[in-house]
Amino acid sequence: MRTDKLAYLWFQQIPQGFFTLIERSELNPKNYTFKSVELKEAAFRLDAVFEPIGNDALTFFVEVQFQRDSMFYARFFAEIFLYIKQFPVKRWQAVVIYPSRKVEQENLSAFEELLNTTLVKRIYIDELVSIENLDPSVAIFKLLLESSTTVSSTAKDLLVRAPEYLDFIERVLFYKFPTLTRKEILKMLSLQEEFEEELKKTRAFQEILEEGRETGLQQGLQQGLQQGLQQGEEKGKLLSVPLLRKLGMSDEDIAEQLNLPLEKVKQA
Secondary structure, three states, X not given: OHHXXXXXXXXXXXXXXXXXXXXXXXXXXXXXXXXXXXXXXOOEEEEEEEEEOOOOOOEEEEEEOOOOOOOHHHHHHHHHHHHHHHOOOOOEEEEEEEOOHHHOOOOOOOOHHHHOOOOEEEEEHHHOOOHHHOXXXXXXXXXXXXXXXXXXXXHHHHHHHOHHHHHHHHHHHHHHOOOOOHHHHHHHOOOHHHHHHHHHHOHHHHHHHHHHHHHOOHHHHHOOHHHHHHHOOHHHHHHHHHHHHHOOOOHHHXXXXXXXXXXXXXXX
């Protein structure tokens, strides 16, 4: 599921968010290695393991469980103890992140004593405080549960607080709106104009401007990338395709912006 992939990326790219979520923000992510582990002897995989580097700190076994599974705890604890059998672990804690209590398996009688110890921490995202009151590193994860009607405004507010998380916020919006292009996502975040202005400052854009002097596109480029290219001749437009690719534009976006057939763009 795409949600699982986004959760994995959150662990990987914003580990401080995980430690803040479990109320251990004093821990330094640099003292941990993060990995997904496939265990021998069984078809088991631990999705997230935060393993301490060279000290007696806790090893964290983490699962993000967004769907009900009546055998979840049996499998999860089996994976943990198999890991402990195969790898040296001094101290550990299991962390399960649920969207809500409704997703947790119903029959807990076989695991109640273990679940009620400090060895296990269960987190229900919908019971956290509102996004605007959360640390941005955690709020960005809660964004996954926002409805499609509110996620764009919430994402914009979060971006103001934590612009360094733009890449992950974009990924969440792509997950929520899979049919939108990156340009549409940026527009949703009110970033289109700012993005284009920043684009014009990049070295790649300056290379296009220099090339434009040789291809007859200089005047159009000086008036603005989009307008200039639209007014250029087809030959000049096609000459600009490789350079636009350097900017990270897809062939589909280039074809749309230059008003050219996609087939010709792919051949350029």
